[in-house]
Amino acid sequence: MKEPLQDIRRALLEADVSLPVVRKLVGSIAEKAVGTGVIRGVRPDQQLVKVVYDELISLMGGQAAHIEFSGTPPTVILMAGLQGVGKTTACGKLALYMKKKGKSCMLVATDIYRPAAIEQLITLGKQVEVPVFEAGTELSPVEIAKRGLKEAKEKGTDVLIVDTAGRLQVDATMMDELKQMKKVLNPNEVLLVVDAMTGQEAAALVSAFNLEVGITGAIMTKVDGDSRGGAALSVQEVSGKPIKFVGEGEGMNALELFYPDRMASRILGMGDVLSFVEKAQESMMKEDAEDMQKKIMEAKYDFNDYLKQLNALARMGSMGGVLKLIPGMNKVTPQQIREAERSLSIAEAMINAMTPEEREDPELLAKSPVRRKRVATESGRTEAQVGQLISQLYQMRAQMKNLAARMQDGKMPGLED
Ligand code: GDP
Numbered sequence: 001m002k003e004p005l006q007d008i009r010r011a012l013l014e015a016d017v018s019l020p021v022v023r024k025l026v027g028s029i030a031e032k033a034v035g036t037g038v039i040r041g042v043r044p045d046q047q048l049v050k051v052v053y054d055e056l057i058s059l060m061g062g063q064a065a066h067i068e069f070s071g072t073p074p075t076v077i078l079m080a081g082l083q084g085v086g087k088t089t090a091c092g093k094l095a096l097y098m099k100k101k102g103k104s105c106m107l108v109a110t111d112i113y114r115p116a117a118i119e120q121l122i123t124l125g126k127q128v129e130v131p132v133f134e135a136g137t138e139l140s141p142v143e144i145a146k147r148g149l150k151e152a153k154e155k156g157t158d159v160l161i162v163d164t165a166g167r168l169q170v171d172a173t174m175m176d177e178l179k180q181m182k183k184v185l186n187p188n189e190v191l192l193v194v195d196a197m198t199g200q201e202a203a204a205l206v207s208a209f210n211l212e213v214g215i216t217g218a219i220m221t222k223v224d225g226d227s228r229g230g231a232a233l234s235v236q237e238v239s240g241k242p243i244k245f246v247g248e249g250e251g252m253n254a255l256e257l258f259y260p261d262r263m264a265s266r267i268l269g270m271g272d273v274l275s276f277v278e279k280a281q282e283s284m285m286k287e288d289a290e291d292m293q294k295k296i297m298e299a300k301y302d303f304n305d306y307l308k309q310l311n312a313l314a315r316m317g318s319m320g321g322v323l324k325l326i327p328g329m330n331k332v333t334p335q336q337i338r339e340a341e342r343s344l345s346i347a348e349a350m351i352n353a354m355t356p357e358e359r360e361d362p363e364l365l366a367k368s369p370v371r372r373k374r375v376a377t378e379s380g381r382t383e384a385q386v387g388q389l390i391s392q393l394y395q396m397r398a399q400m401k402n403l404a405a406r407m408q409d410g411k412m413p414g415l416e417d
Contacts, residue, residue: 004048005026005030008026009026012025012026012267014228016228016229017200017230017267018200018233018234021059021233021234025055025056025059025233028055029048029051032055033047033048049268052268053265056260056263056267057260057264058260059233059236059237060235060243060258060263060264061242063260064260065217065242065243065258066257068188068216069159069188070188073152073153073156073157073158074106074153074157074159074160075103075159076160076162076189077094077161077162077187077190078181078185078187079091079094079162079164079191079193080164080178080190080191080192080193080209080213080215081166081192081194081209082167082170082195083165083167084168085193085194085195086193086195087193088117088120088124089124089247090191090193090221090255091107091121092107092124092125092128092130093253093254094161094245094255095107095128095161096128096252096253096255099129104158105158106130106131106132106133106155106160106161107124107132107163108133108134108144108145108149108162108163109122109132109133109163110141110144110145110148110164110165110181111141111166112136112137112138112140112141112144113165114165117163118134121163124252133147133148135147141165141177142180142181145185148160149185162187164177164178165177170205170208170209175208178209178212179212182213190217191216191217191218191219191244191245192209192210192215192218192219193218193219193221194219194220194221194231194243195222196222196225196227196229196232196246197222197225197231198231199228199230200230202231202234202235203234203238206235206238207238207239210238210239215239217242218239218241218242219243219244219246219247220235220243220246220247221246223246223247223248224249224254228267229263230267232263242258243263244258245257245258301393301397302359302360302393303360303362304359306351306392306396307347307348349380350381350385351389353374353375353379354375362393362394365390366390369383372386
């Protein structure tokens with residue numbers, strides 16, 4: 001366990017997960033992994049990756065989290081975050097999201113320090129066809145928010161989204177303003193907008209906003225960039241609050257609910273947490289290949305081997321998006337995996353219905369219609385399908401023979417062949 005855990009630790013740090021989060025994560029992974037029964041046919045280190053993957057998902061809240069709507073409208077969403085993280089853009093995206101859900105929506109512009117920010121929100125509002133409440137730069141942000149809320153109530157608007165002023169860094173004035181706004185608005189949601197590129201610093205940032213203002217969740221923006229996603233882990237861990245949405249582009253449509261499993265795949269894929277699986281996979285393939293080579297030389301490839309190969313391919317699919325991120329595994333197309341999974345389920349039943357002798361010696365089946373019929377009946381397949389399976393095996397054997405001849409000519413095929 002020690003070495004793979006060390007690998008995981010290093011890889012998580014490389015994926016920009018903050019150190020305290022990494023420590024906690026590795027601790028709980030070790031706890032969960034030790035004493036877990038190893039599944040037959042899966043190497044312990046591969047299984048460990050599954051433990052890591054599941055732990056990442058649970059650390060990010062497990063399930064997708066939704067907006068809490070208020071019983072009496074409007075549902076008020078207060079947006080917080082530093083300057084440049086994509087807060088104003090997120091306001092527009094969220095408004096469009098609500099509209100698509102059939103909710104009427106209103107935006108409020110309170111960034112009196114940057115008239116350009118007010119203009120930006122008005123432009124976005126026009127784009128998504130949602131009214132924007134603004135009162136220039138003369139009134140205080142709290143006063144503007146109060147008036148916006150009043151207007152939304154009068155109009156019977158379902159959702160009120162309040163954009164606020166950001167700063168380049170966390171500062172007391174910004175926090176005070178947010179606190180006051182929270183007091184007058186009594187929002188259903190306080191969403192902190194976090195830039196995915198923030199990396200390790202996200203932990204401190206989320207912590208500061210949560211302690212000072214109190215958040216109900218986060219929106220992670222710029223997930224379309226090449227950030228490693230580590231920041232996403234910090235949010236829930238540091239604040240106990242989920243990420244609710246992710247921004248995946250500059251367009252107003254680029255907002256999606258946050259799915260922890262997708263982010264876990266990304267974190268695993270971006271760091272090299274999976275590199276040791278790759279190593280494990282390589283060595284597993286080598287063992288299999290050596291075993292196979294022996295069979296080829298002895299021309300003994302049988303149904304047991306066939307089943308093993310199908311299983312190996314199908315197993316690659318069982319972890320969905322995760323394994324396709326492994327370098328070297330990306331030559332296997334999703335379609336090949338799906339096909340393997342399909343033919344596996346068909347072939348498996350038939351092979352299981354064979355006697356051990358039949359599995360090792362396909363001749364027995366090839367020669368006996370009675371045996372073929374029995375296999376078909378027992379596996380719930382047709383005799384034609386059993387016939388197909390047998391000819392597939394013979395085809396494989398023929399290919400193996402060719403391969404063996406090539407090998408005897410001194411041309412050893414590489415593992416990647
Ligand atoms: P604010 O200062 O926090 O209000 O940030 P803005 O909403 O003005 O966004 C800052 C920049 O980030 C703009 O150029 C946006 O187009 C861009 N942006 C915002 N969200 C995303 C996103 O999800 N992906 C990408 N690629 N760019 C984004």
